[in-house]
Amino acid sequence: MSLILIAEQVLNGLQFGVMLFLMAAGLTLIFGVMGLINLAHGSLYMVGAFAAAAVAGATGSFLLALAAALAAAALAGVLIEILVIRRLYRAAHLDQVLATFALILIFSEGTRWVFGSFPLFLDVPDALSGPITLPGGIQYPVYRLTLIGIGLAVALGLWWLTARTRIGIQIRAGENDREMIAALGVDISRLYTIVFALGAALAGLAGALVGAIQSVQVGMGEPVLILAFVVIVIGGIGSIKGAFIGALLVGLTDTLGGIFLPELFKLFMPADAASQTGSALASMAIYILMSLVLIWRPSGLFGARA
Amino acid sequence: MSDPILSTHNLVKAFGALTATDDVSIDLFPGEIHALIGPNGAGKSTLIAQICGGLTPDSGRVVLQGRDVTQDSTAVRARAGLGRTFQISALAMEDTVLENALLGALGASHRPWRFWRKALSDKALCERALSALERVGLADDKDRRTSELSHGQRRQLEVAVALTLEPRAFLMDEPMAGLGTGGSQRLIGFLDGLRGEAPILLVEHDMDAVFALADRISVLASGQVIATGTVDEIRRDPAVREAYLGEDA
Amino acid sequence: MIGERSITLVVLGLLLAVVAWALVVDEPFTITLATRAAILALAAVGLNIALGIGGMVSLGHAVFFGLGGYAMGILAYHAQSFSALDLGLVSVAGTKSMPVIWLVALGVSALAALLIGLLSLRTSGVYFIMITLAFGQMFYYFAISWSAYGGEDGLSIYVRNGFPGLNTLVPIQFFGICFALLCAALFLNARLRASPFGLALNAARQVPARIETVGLTPFRLKLVAFVISGAITGLAGALFADLNRFVSPTMFSWQLSGELIVLIVIGGVGRLIGPVIGACLFVALEHWLGGLTEFWHVYLGAILLGIVLFARGGIVGLLTGREGPHV
Ligand SMILES: Nc1ncnc2c1ncn2[C@@H]1O[C@H](COP(=O)(O)OP(=O)(O)OP(=O)(O)O)[C@@H](O)[C@H]1O
Ligand SMILES: [Mg+2]
Numbered sequence: 001m002s003l004i005l006i007a008e009q010v011l012n013g014l015q016f017g018v019m020l021f022l023m024a025a026g027l028t029l030i031f032g033v034m035g036l037i038n039l040a041h042g043s044l045y046m047v048g049a050f051a052a053a054a055v056a057g058a059t060g061s062f063l064l065a066l067a068a069a070l071a072a073a074a075l076a077g078v079l080i081e082i083l084v085i086r087r088l089y090r091a092a093h094l095d096q097v098l099a100t101f102a103l104i105l106i107f108s109e110g111t112r113w114v115f116g117s118f119p120l121f122l123d124v125p126d127a128l129s130g131p132i133t134l135p136g137g138i139q140y141p142v143y144r145l146t147l148i149g150i151g152l153a154v155a156l157g158l159w160w161l162t163a164r165t166r167i168g169i170q171i172r173a174g175e176n177d178r179e180m181i182a183a184l185g186v187d188i189s190r191l192y193t194i195v196f197a198l199g200a201a202l203a204g205l206a207g208a209l210v211g212a213i214q215s216v217q218v219g220m221g222e223p224v225l226i227l228a229f230v231v232i233v234i235g236g237i238g239s240i241k242g243a244f245i246g247a248l249l250v251g252l253t254d255t256l257g258g259i260f261l262p263e264l265f266k267l268f269m270p271a272d273a274a275s276q277t278g279s280a281l282a283s284m285a286i287y288i289l290m291s292l293v294l295i296w297r298p299s300g301l302f303g304a305r306a
Numbered sequence: 307m308s309d310p311i312l313s314t315h316n317l318v319k320a321f322g323a324l325t326a327t328d329d330v331s332i333d334l335f336p337g338e339i340h341a342l343i344g345p346n347g348a349g350k351s352t353l354i355a356q357i358c359g360g361l362t363p364d365s366g367r368v369v370l371q372g373r374d375v376t377q378d379s380t381a382v383r384a385r386a387g388l389g390r391t392f393q394i395s396a397l398a399m400e401d402t403v404l405e406n407a408l409l410g411a412l413g414a415s416h417r418p419w420r421f422w423r424k425a426l427s428d429k430a431l432c433e434r435a436l437s438a439l440e441r442v443g444l445a446d447d448k449d450r451r452t453s454e455l456s457h458g459q460r461r462q463l464e465v466a467v468a469l470t471l472e473p474r475a476f477l478m479d480e481p482m483a484g485l486g487t488g489g490s491q492r493l494i495g496f497l498d499g500l501r502g503e504a505p506i507l508l509v510e511h512d513m514d515a516v517f518a519l520a521d522r523i524s525v526l527a528s529g530q531v532i533a534t535g536t537v538d539e540i541r542r543d544p545a546v547r548e549a550y551l552g553e554d555a
Numbered sequence: 556m557i558g559e560r561s562i563t564l565v566v567l568g569l570l571l572a573v574v575a576w577a578l579v580v581d582e583p584f585t586i587t588l589a590t591r592a593a594i595l596a597l598a599a600v601g602l603n604i605a606l607g608i609g610g611m612v613s614l615g616h617a618v619f620f621g622l623g624g625y626a627m628g629i630l631a632y633h634a635q636s637f638s639a640l641d642l643g644l645v646s647v648a649g650t651k652s653m654p655v656i657w658l659v660a661l662g663v664s665a666l667a668a669l670l671i672g673l674l675s676l677r678t679s680g681v682y683f684i685m686i687t688l689a690f691g692q693m694f695y696y697f698a699i700s701w702s703a704y705g706g707e708d709g710l711s712i713y714v715r716n717g718f719p720g721l722n723t724l725v726p727i728q729f730f731g732i733c734f735a736l737l738c739a740a741l742f743l744n745a746r747l748r749a750s751p752f753g754l755a756l757n758a759a760r761q762v763p764a765r766i767e768t769v770g771l772t773p774f775r776l777k778l779v780a781f782v783i784s785g786a787i788t789g790l791a792g793a794l795f796a797d798l799n800r801f802v803s804p805t806m807f808s809w810q811l812s813g814e815l816i817v818l819i820v821i822g823g824v825g826r827l828i829g830p831v832i833g834a835c836l837f838v839a840l841e842h843w844l845g846g847l848t849e850f851w852h853v854y855l856g857a858i859l860l861g862i863v864l865f866a867r868g869g870i871v872g873l874l875t876g877r878e879g880p881h882v
Contacts (some may be wrong), residue, residue: 037685087864093612093681094820097813097816098816098863101813101817102860103856105852106853108852109853223692226689237681276701276702280700282700283700290686294677295677298682
């Protein structure tokens, strides 16, 4: 196996990881600040992807499509926050799970109703299509490289937002003590809506960006949602830093496991059985990673509360 | 004097910069009621939690009947004879009074792994639970839902659950809290008789109760034991007056 | 208001009455629907032990349903292809006997529940929910990538497995088997909640701190409950596979885990008969609404939201006038 192949896979893992981070960051923020487990986060990812595909189809502009994805997901986020989610902040986890599960059903079927069951396609913009040659002679798609860049930029932006801005300070205060910041005169329900919309917008952005390299279809959100759960369980619920590191770990493990485990098993097994066992194991690799982290630290790498 | 049933040796527990328990050593001897008093935030509940196993001390030891239980879980300590009541009632509110009392009996029997026979038709368990309820005066309410009980009755039930364990030592965190005068008087009378069965480490703010019951008193302030002695000794102790009553001695 | 016990009897009676009617007017499809409801109810009765009594919100019970299904699928596949099942040290023959398959399904899912429980019960709250969900996905992807037993396409079994003395291909006889197992599970569940173990488990959900101070360990109580719960759901999985004569990775899907919770909540969390009511309504809705509109899940979602936001005790809660269960 060549070094170039390895480097390429590492980049793929990074790209997958940063996209997971966009999902996980919103989830972990929403849990950290509002104490809410939101299964419908994957639906917001899907909403972003569909909005982007529809707008790109109509206008041909990828930038407009991205803007539409952000706007549509944020809007959907605000809408469900006000109509449903708001009533769940103090509810039992079971109620949160059920209500947001119900939202998934409604979003998925609603989308199928509007757009039909066939996948839509969102094309990579011309300016970003084709490969680029990286140092060392690695040919790598420009678009995927851009995704890595966008993901890292969002991570930086979120760090700046939570560490350096007024609203970030309010968010962090809200994590610690809702009554306290309400007493300080911060409009807590507005803050919650903003945080929810921010999380939704990030999910929508991820959906649109990934939509250009996969197909846009109903049900695309849930597998990503569950991976994002794995990410924040590993990173520690409520921690953005944990979400970032967890996302990269999961992205790299999943991508590299799929390539290397079958190769590894070929060293001591017949090729046929090796690729069978290897790929079966690879499909479980991130869950095994999660189990190991949990045995070591039941509340995740950077988690404060259990 | 005989050996203590329960003792702590140099317990230290810090929360960040705050040392909530600072080198605390206390003993509980057979037959005594040892009251633990101190201003709010002195570290009383933190100490109780370390004795029960809810919190792990940073250093120091907890010894129960000659055995070091510092590393043991709450459940193991309970089985070794530690009976506890909570400052805020911890009862199964959906269940009946009798069912709550049965929990203690069940724990004491060490046999929760029975899946088929009804708990309520197990004679030995029920007798044990009922006799505890009778002793605290809740026998007539045995079939009521715990959530329907008054605050005072819940405090009584807390004590009854601890009784069903037939423990070697009781830890009671503010059992009088929120009881009216009548309730307090009755509970004082009851605890007075209880010390013969097992000694009590009693955290209490109600000074009348403390002075009426305590054989010895330890005073905790800012995590440290600043005095231990009989009721009279403590009343006279200048350090106590200063720390506790804020008076100049 | 109506007592819970009479609701239980009435619901089981109604289910039997529907089947009897279907038998008289010769509507085998209705019997199949009732069988499906009974099997889903059985799966949810299993989950209700963990969720309703123990308070464990498991979003991964499809693991056990799927394992039960694959236990049936694999054993029957080897029996119908006359090949040996190689277990590493020994190799055994497949079987088409339901009782044997059930035992294997119970055993395998209990073992899986033990392992998953050991890991996930170290945590609580949302961590527990997410971890059980993640384990569900793990099994799902494993089943997809394991091509020896059909991978993504699943496994078909040509003839329904047999039960001594019965012809399982006759719908009413297979329904009888499933209904009997459902009743047995309900009876077990009822005994369990009144038993010393049930009492302790029920209290461990409400006040874990109290349980510890009487010398019991919530972790162990919950783990045992999780294993019993997983085993029952696994048995339901084996029956479900036999009903369809087909197993596929979708039996492991997280939607199925979600639906099992939905069944319980529609009926009423922690209620003995809750899962049965939920399953019957679910199958009825699926059939009627599904016949009217392709998008019936929208309505299911709306009903669910309504229950969560406005009728917290589910159907049994509405009927008895009490939100929470009480023995
Ligand atoms: N988990 C914790 N984290 C940080 N600080 C804590 C924690 N638990 C207690 N403290 C602090 O430790 C100190 C002692 O608290 P503790 O509850 O033991 O006091 P107390 O004597 O029981 O008071 P009270 O009479 O009000 O019940 C207090 O200052 C409290 O704020
Ligand atoms: Mg206290």
